[in-house]
Amino acid sequence: MSNVPLWVTYSLAVIAILGPIGGALFGAWMTARRDDKRWQLEHDREERAWTREQEQRVHDARMTAYAEALLRAQQWHHELEAYQAYLYNPDDERRPDRAAFPGLELAARNGLVGVDLVGTEEVAADLRDLIVNLKQWFYRLESMHEFASQTQHYYGNEVDSTDADNALDALRTRMRSEATKVNDLAVTPTRSSGSTS
Numbered sequence: 001m002s003n004v005p006l007w008v009t010y011s012l013a014v015i016a017i018l019g020p021i022g023g024a025l026f027g028a029w030m031t032a033r034r035d036d037k038r039w040q041l042e043h044d045r046e047e048r049a050w051t052r053e054q055e056q057r058v059h060d061a062r063m064t065a066y067a068e069a070l071l072r073a074q075q076w077h078h079e080l081e082a083y084q085a086y087l088y089n090p091d092d093e094r095r096p097d098r099a100a101f102p103g104l105e106l107a108a109r110n111g112l113v114g115v116d117l118v119g120t121e122e123v124a125a126d127l128r129d130l131i132v133n134l135k136q137w138f139y140r141l142e143s144m145h146e147f148a149s150q151t152q153h154y155y156g157n158e159v160d161s162t163d164a165d166n167a168l169d170a171l172r173t174r175m176r177s178e179a180t181k182v183n184d185l186a187v188t189p190t191r192s193s194g195s196t197s
Helices: 006-088 098-118 121-151 162-180
Strands: none
Touching: 006 098, 006 121, 006 162, 098 121, 121 162
16 A cells, blocks of 8 residues: 555646646647737737738829819919010900900819819918919909900009919919828838748
8 A cells, every 4th residue: 555645646647637628728728829919919910901902002092182272273373474575465366365364264263173182271372362362362362454445545454463473373382292292101121921920
């Protein structure tokens, strides 16, 4: 007979059975935890990539809308300059088509729609300000034209285009600033896929 107490024998038997089972469970838990971490890292990486793609799409759409709106506003501004030059010098060969001005205004307002959809509030406000200034400039030129056609005098009626010029410059500056902005969200570089945690 052995002098080993019976409880020690039973304890060793329980440890012999529970040890491998506990080790297997602990190993499975560690593996699941590592897989969850790996999945989370991959998910975060994909999320950041998707976010960057979305930001790039928004940026591209914004730049397209800005370019279109600026082009239309500059066309209207250019025609108003030609109209003003004609009023100061009726012999000027660049005789503008006065009937085209409502279409130019409508084109500029249509450009504002795109900016309102994807642009920033600041650029949209600058574009609205420019449209108002161009419209006021056009009304002043029309008044000058009416006066000149009634009196046959095309001098002494200076029409100031400074507000429209300043609004156009402010819009260009704001759009350039928006175009050079890097994506709004700061995304840290991702680690190579070969590394594990």
